[in-house]
Structure formats: structure tokens, C-alpha cells
Amino acid sequence: MDKVKEFKVVNKSVDKIDSMQLALGKPSFVADLVPEDALIIKMLGSPHSHARITSIDTSAAEAMPGVHCVLCHENSPRHLHLTAGQGYPEPSPYDTAVFDYKVRHVGDRVAAVAAETAEIAEAALEKIEVEYEVLEPVLSIEEALRDGSPVIHDEPDVSHPLPVPFQPEKNIVSEVGMKEGDLDHEMETADYTFDHFYETPYAQHVPIETHVSFAYLDAADRVVIVTSTQVPFHCRRIVAQALGMDVKKFRVIKPRIGGGFGSKQEMLLEDVCALMALRTRRCCFWQLTREENFRYGRTRHPINFRLRTAMTAEGVLTGIGMEAVCNTGAYGGHGLPVVGCCGSKVLPLYRWKHIDFDAKVVYTNLPVGGAYRGFGATQAYFALESQLDEMGHAIGMDPVEMRLKNHIQEGEGSPVFAALGEGKAGVEMTIGSCGLSECIKLGAEEIGWGRRTLPEEKTGRYRRGLGLATLMQGSSIPEIDMGAASIKMNEDGSFNLLFGATDLGTGADTVLAQIAAEELGTTVDMMLVYACDTDLTPFDVGAYASSTTYLSGEAVRKAAAKVKAQILGVAAEMMNKPIDELTVRDANVVAADGSEVTFSAVAVYSLYERNQFQIMDVASHITHKSPPPFSAHYVDVVVDTFTGKVKVEKYVAAIDCGTAINPKLAEGQTEGAVMNGVSYAICEEYLFDSKGRMTNANMQDYHIHSLRDKPKIKTILVPSYEDTGPFGAKSVSEISINGAAPAIGNAIFNATGARLRRFPFTPERVWRAIREQSTVPSPSPEAVLSI
Amino acid sequence: MSVEKAIRIQLNGESREFNVTAGESLLALLRRSGLTGTKRGCEDGACGSCTVIMDGAAVNACITFAFQAHEREVWTIESIGEYDDPSPLQKAMVEEAGVQCGFCIPGIVMSVKALLDEIPNPTHEQILENLDGNYCRCTGYEKIEDALHRTIAETSGEEPQWTR
Numbered sequence A: 001m002d003k004v005k006e007f008k009v010v011n012k013s014v015d016k017i018d019s020m021q022l023a024l025g026k027p028s029f030v031a032d033l034v035p036e037d038a039l040i041i042k043m044l045g046s047p048h049s050h051a052r053i054t055s056i057d058t059s060a061a062e063a064m065p066g067v068h069c070v071l072c073h074e075n076s077p078r079h080l081h082l083t084a085g086q087g088y089p090e091p092s093p094y095d096t097a098v099f100d101y102k103v104r105h106v107g108d109r110v111a112a113v114a115a116e117t118a119e120i121a122e123a124a125l126e127k128i129e130v131e132y133e134v135l136e137p138v139l140s141i142e143e144a145l146r147d148g149s150p151v152i153h154d155e156p157d158v159s160h161p162l163p164v165p166f167q168p169e170k171n172i173v174s175e176v177g178m179k180e181g182d183l184d185h186e187m188e189t190a191d192y193t194f195d196h197f198y199e200t201p202y203a204q205h206v207p208i209e210t211h212v213s214f215a216y217l218d219a220a221d222r223v224v225i226v227t228s229t230q231v232p233f234h235c236r237r238i239v240a241q242a243l244g245m246d247v248k249k250f251r252v253i254k255p256r257i258g259g260g261f262g263s264k265q266e267m268l269l270e271d272v273c274a275l276m277a278l279r280t281r282r283c284c285f286w287q288l289t290r291e292e293n294f295r296y297g298r299t300r301h302p303i304n305f306r307l308r309t310a311m312t313a314e315g316v317l318t319g320i321g322m323e324a325v326c327n328t329g330a331y332g333g334h335g336l337p338v339v340g341c342c343g344s345k346v347l348p349l350y351r352w353k354h355i356d357f358d359a360k361v362v363y364t365n366l367p368v369g370g371a372y373r374g375f376g377a378t379q380a381y382f383a384l385e386s387q388l389d390e391m392g393h394a395i396g397m398d399p400v401e402m403r404l405k406n407h408i409q410e411g412e413g414s415p416v417f418a419a420l421g422e423g424k425a426g427v428e429m430t431i432g433s434c435g436l437s438e439c440i441k442l443g444a445e446e447i448g449w450g451r452r453t454l455p456e457e458k459t460g461r462y463r464r465g466l467g468l469a470t471l472m473q474g475s476s477i478p479e480i481d482m483g484a485a486s487i488k489m490n491e492d493g494s495f496n497l498l499f500g501a502t503d504l505g506t507g508a509d510t511v512l513a514q515i516a517a518e519e520l521g522t523t524v525d526m527m528l529v530y531a532c533d534t535d536l537t538p539f540d541v542g543a544y545a546s547s548t549t550y551l552s553g554e555a556v557r558k559a560a561a562k563v564k565a566q567i568l569g570v571a572a573e574m575m576n577k578p579i580d581e582l583t584v585r586d587a588n589v590v591a592a593d594g595s596e597v598t599f600s601a602v603a604v605y606s607l608y609e610r611n612q613f614q615i616m617d618v619a620s621h622i623t624h625k626s627p628p629p630f631s632a633h634y635v636d637v638v639v640d641t642f643t644g645k646v647k648v649e650k651y652v653a654a655i656d657c658g659t660a661i662n663p664k665l666a667e668g669q670t671e672g673a674v675m676n677g678v679s680y681a682i683c684e685e686y687l688f689d690s691k692g693r694m695t696n697a698n699m700q701d702y703h704i705h706s707l708r709d710k711p712k713i714k715t716i717l718v719p720s721y722e723d724t725g726p727f728g729a730k731s732v733s734e735i736s737i738n739g740a741a742p743a744i745g746n747a748i749f750n751a752t753g754a755r756l757r758r759f760p761f762t763p764e765r766v767w768r769a770i771r772e773q774s775t776v777p778s779p780s781p782e783a784v785l786s787i
Numbered sequence B: 001m002s003v004e005k006a007i008r009i010q011l012n013g014e015s016r017e018f019n020v021t022a023g024e025s026l027l028a029l030l031r032r033s034g035l036t037g038t039k040r041g042c043e044d045g046a047c048g049s050c051t052v053i054m055d056g057a058a059v060n061a062c063i064t065f066a067f068q069a070h071e072r073e074v075w076t077i078e079s080i081g082e083y084d085d086p087s088p089l090q091k092a093m094v095e096e097a098g099v100q101c102g103f104c105i106p107g108i109v110m111s112v113k114a115l116l117d118e119i120p121n122p123t124h125e126q127i128l129e130n131l132d133g134n135y136c137r138c139t140g141y142e143k144i145e146d147a148l149h150r151t152i153a154e155t156s157g158e159e160p161q162w163t164r
């Protein structure tokens, strides 16, 4: 493709096409569309972390007036499946039943009721009598791996669709690793070596819309599922598998989604809605309460790291050994792909010669890990970027210089790309576009890096610190993910643009419309976007792995190019001119001599006048690369050394996402990810009691940041051009959640001299670290009283 | 079954009668009456997505009993703007890219309306106070602040008291 850098529609901040609809509050989301007479589903969640259901009696519940169906393991089909939406066959185990005779975490499915009202359904749940044999729970990574530990998945029918080292008898979901060079030797001989442990917490996406779905039988007796999902096609496949029915029985429709961030890359409600609809022949509606969303919804995987690194006295990075143990909770879900991304999206950022990567995923009886924006890279960057800061400090090298000296450049590759894929080897790749040096420099200027002083130079109760983290991610999963789009022309010159990609609030529908309009030579208001409906729209793997703009966007561009060729063909016939003299411009076909016909005239001709046919085409796209976006994140924080409270005052994110198809939306993606990252770094954490029950499962106690908590955020878009992406684009959505924890941790060190290897950076944790590690004086008793 | 009670609400400028049960929330009543613009995010008074205006004040409809709205004036997002005539804030939200998934937006629009009806040119602290209970997980609030700033300048006719 030519490097088109002058654009008419792309690289412009056109209004997001659905935003007025949403700002007006028009019915747009699943819960707004549910028919009035739908039955309401409520779930009985497990009170235990680990137990066998020895008996379950639903007869009293079933006998209640207004109750239409009660489901539990005794009356539901058993086809073990995976709830995570991934490429097929998946790199993850089939370890989940629609309802099981065993429960594996607090909140796990025990039974569900469909009734005329929510009150009746809730009353019916209380009438279900369950007897449990309570089993010893496994509540940490260490316990999971201990010899003789209780086996969480001891069901005989558990299996894995791919040949990976799946060892449920040891609570091990999978293992993955790679080796390059000789790290052990390097650790013995290098000028400087470092070896530390890092931990990351359980945290959640907390989309403001909880999981929600409804299902009904249409007049042809097919099951229509309307659901808030990032993966409509995977959802259709998984529901069919879970219920042991044909894919053709199901139609999945995705309306607007009230935020996902990865949580809705999962089939969590749809199987039950479908089964209830089949049993009752009524529309059945299920929305999780906020508490259920915390307990039964998905989380970010907590991961423990040991990180060994080596460098020369001049600050050249030479060796890295990353050991990662990932807690996936009660079900395998996204564990292996997530922990794989700790390596594949993180290690290639610097030019290591010696690499050891060793990762494991374990089951525990805690909430289930899922896909969450950043997807493993977030956790691993905390370890890597914290340690890099420490390495620079050890030799008195500025963190900016350290990164400029070592980061990967255009034209370079990494052995990691070929070694690590999803449940199989990866794909070799050289970097085609990298604006990271520029990001680092512009970000440093914006934050005022020049005023940074060293920890030992600070005084007083409130201490200011500056911190930096640099990052990369990917754009789609090469040679696995596929996206497709179709475009059909109407007689007024408008186009129906249909694709399977799912806008979960990101603005993907708008971005894809811009790409189509640019290629077709028309405007966004002439693109009628419809997505996604598995009966009508072409396939797409869905919204994950930072793939929609890069992968689905190129499918859209290809479809548009094919439709454009048809338009030119019709115009050539109409104008009696050779096709190669024609081009498109402003919704017209223009000839070399300046004569033109409108798109509308072309469409009318093709539909009504001569040699009629529908101008329409479809295109699919897979990628052979996953070009990383790059970013440099800077923070300016003030630490109250008396209380340990950390205030983030300013945040700068400089990002190279290739061509920003819609700059304001790209900034919005960055700012939203940054803010989510800051909240995660400062205060978000699941808390558990000794039995593994989450104790803060509500939005008062699990705090997410509000407007008041927001630092001043400055986004700098640093353009580069990625030849393999549509109009030079790469991804933007995930990368910026990865920076906050390490950058803030580094700033806390810069402010106080205390290094925290675990977050969230709560006042208590920071206060303790300051007292234990640094020479910052404790406040006098009088000062304490005045706080 | 619980007993129903008849109440009257001055809803979006119209007097309407409803039969409600004692435990029914205003949110549930609105949504079952077809006013689905008011969103359900937590049912716990903790997210702000159900914000409506009752007798001039922004309230969380999920923790307001429907009967509490008896003989009172309630305004929901459906009363604020249409495609051909959006409110200045809705227009600014669209043009400044303050809407991502949009689930939080009706609640934010109502909270801000209650504030600006009373204080046309609030301080930044008053805005933080007002929006503290309205969570948005998508935008990082930056573009929402852009839209607010622009709206205040437009509707108050004054320079806002805070800078972007």
C-alpha cells in the first residue's frame, strides 16, 4: 500500500457516531431493550470457596407461583467448556460446566431461577436446599503448588484442547517459557546484577454496566441472545458447545456495551439465559448485581514475579530472567495467554542478549482471572520498569538516558516474538515503526524532567517525586485473529458497513467508518454502521488483543477498496471511459478530463438502469505481525511522608500508535487507560477473609477513582507510520494502562528513597516502606496529633 | 405479594400516576415505565449512573423509594434535549469526545444540570463536589472536563472560574 499521509477523513477527530444517541439516553444497552414480559433470572452463588454439592433440592422453589424454571447440575447438560473467548481451539482448558456438582470459589454458580419478578426469583433462591461437603480451600499460589494440596479440578472429564502441559492434579493450568543466550553465566559475570520479587493484586475492570444478557426463541424456534459481549462469535460457539447444540441454533446480537475492558471477553450469562429460554419458551433476562459482578465476574490475574537482570557498568542491559506465577483462580480462563504476554509484550522492549522466561499458571479457590486491558503486560511492566529504575539509580544513570540507550528500534527484531505465541510458538517480526525515543523526549519536556532531584536531596514532610516508565504492547494476535467486513451501496450513495468487530465504548465503529470513508472517497455520515449480529455481520474474533483498528480496520479498508473498484467499473460504463482514468473524490467518480458522476448516480444506475447488480463486497484480514505501539509515561507525585498518602499531580502519556485514525478518540483511549491504571496503582485491591471470601465486594469499599482523584493528564500523540496497518495505524487501547504502577512506584522512590515492590500504594503500605527503608524522619508526636 | 400504592409524580413536566410497592425504587419505576435513559450501575448509591433531579436536587434513583417521589417533581435524561435540540452539555460532550461507552453520561448530564441550574459558574471545587459520586470508567474524565468547561462558558456567558 502507498504511504498516503494526506487524509480527508482519517486522522481527523470526527464526532463518535453513536455519542449523541448515548448522551440523549436513548435505549441502547441490553437492559434498555429487554421485553417488558421477560422472566427475571437470579443465581444462587456458592457460599464456600471449595465444596462438593452432596444434595440439592429445588422442589420447594419450583413449586412457588411465578417460578418457571430452576436449573442446577442435576437438570442441565454437562459439556465441559471454556468461558473465555479466544481463538479456536483455545490455548486454555475445558474445565467449566453450565452447573457443576462442585463449587470452586465464593460466588460460583450453584443454581439459577427464572421467575415472573426479581422478588419471586430471589425468594425462590432461598427455598433451594443445598448440602455441601466443604473441602479445604486453596487460597494462594504457594498453597496451590504445595505437594499434597487439594486438587481443585478433580473432575474426570476435564481436558485441554491443545497439547500444552496441563496438570490439573497439581493445580497447574499450564507452563510456558523460552531461553536465549546464557543468562546464568551472565548473572555470574556481569558488572551489575539485580534480583527481586514483585507482587500484583487482584483487581477488577468495574465497568459501570455489569454483565447483562437476555435470550428468547424467535418464530423459527431459534435462540436469539442479546448480550453485552466483546466476543459475539466466540459467545455463539461457546454457548453451542456448553449446551451440546449446533451453532446454527443460536443468534447473538450485541447492542451498545456499557464498558468492558476485557471483562466481557467471556461467556458468563448467555448459556443460562439460552437454556432458560429453551425450557420456558419465554424471554429470560439476567443482569448481575454489582456484588455478583465482583465475586462471579472476572478479575485481573494476580501474578508473582522474580526478576533477575544484568547490565554493564555503562548501563547497557544484557540479561533478563523473568519467573512469573499467575493465579487464575478457580477456572483456567485466560491464564496462559495472559502470562504469555508477560513475556511477549514486555521482554522485547529492550535489547537483552540473554533471556530466561519461565511462567506458570495455577488454579486457586479464589475469583477467576480474565482478560483485562493490558493483559499480563500490565503486571510484568510493574516488575520490569521498577527494576530498571533501580538499575539506573545504582550506577547514577538518568532513567531517561537508560531507556534511550537500550530500547528496541525500527528495523530490529527480538527472539521473543518467534518464541512466544498463544499456546504455540509466536511469529517472527521486525519493528516497522517506533516513535519511542520521540515519546521519551517529548514526555520529559512536558513533565519538566529537568527539575528532578535525587531522593537524598529532598526535605520536609511533603516530598515531590518524578517517575518514568516506558512501554510497548501489540496490535492483534498474528496468524490467529481474523476480522471481516462487508460493504453494500445504497441509491443515495450511502453504504451499509457491517463487521463482526465489537465497539465496547472505544469508538471502534467510528474509527472503522472513517477508514471505509477514506478509502471510498466519501464522508463518515454516509457510512451506516451495523455491528454486531452473528446472523448478519461477517465474522470477527471480537474486541481484544488491541486488534480492532489494526486488524478489523484493514479488513474494512480492503472491503472498501473492492467496493470502490465496483463503483469505478459501473462509472466507466456510464461515462464510457477507461476505468484507469477514473478516481473517487468527495462522493463522486471523477475522470481525467474533469467530468464526473455522483456516487448516488452510480448506485441508481447499478440498481435500476442497466446490467443491474448490487455493488457490494466482503473482505477478511489476518496479520503476520503484531506491531507494537510504544509509549513513555511520566508522573509527578507528592508523598505525605507522615501519612504515606500519595497524590498524583500530573501524568504525561506520550504515545506512538502509528497514524491516529481519530486523534480525540485516541487521546480518550489513552486518558481512560491512564486513569484506570492510576486507580489500580493507588487503591484498587480485592480483600479476602481467611476463607477466601471477598470482603469489599461493592463500589463503596472497592474504590475506583472519581473526577476528584484525577491528576492533570496530558496526552501527546507521536505520529509514526505502520506500513502493515490501515493508513499507517497501530493499536492504542491497551498500552496506556501499563504505565501507572511502575511510574508511580518510581516516583515514590524518587520522592522518599523507599522502593515498593507491591501495590496498590495505599497510605499504610507507603508509610511502612518509608519507615523501613528510608532515612525520612518520623514526625514528632505533636506533628502526628496535628494531622 | 406486597401491597401496591398509588402515587402521583410530576414526571418530566407531566403529572403521572403509578402503582408502586413499598420497596420499589424510583429507578425500577422509571425503567419499567419506559424511561430507560436512567441507568442501573450498582443499585447501591455508589456509581451515579441513575442520577435524576428531584425537586431541584440531583438524587440517586436507586436508593430513592418510588413513594418518596409522590407529589414531587422528577426530571430524567429523557427531558434533556433531542437530536434536533441537544442541551449545550450534550452537544459539548459529543464534540469534545466525552462519551465513550456512554453508560455514565446520562447520570453526569443530570448531576451537572442540577449544579448549573443553581450555580451557573461554579468553582472547580464545587464541580468536584457535585460529580464526586458519578463514576466513569472509560474516559479518565479529561474530555468530560473539556465539555464541562465549554458548557459553562457557553451557558453562563462568563469565563469559567477554573482553567483547562
Ligand code: FES
Pocket (backbone or CB within 6 Å): B039, B040, B041, B042, B043, B044, B045, B046, B047, B048, B049, B050, B051, B060, B061, B062, B063
Ligand atoms: S445505580 Fe444508583 S448509584 Fe449506582
Ligand code: FES
Pocket (backbone or CB within 6 Å): A208, A258, A259, A505, B098, B099, B100, B101, B102, B103, B104, B105, B135, B136, B137, B138, B139
Ligand atoms: S463513558 Fe463509559 S463509563 Fe463513562
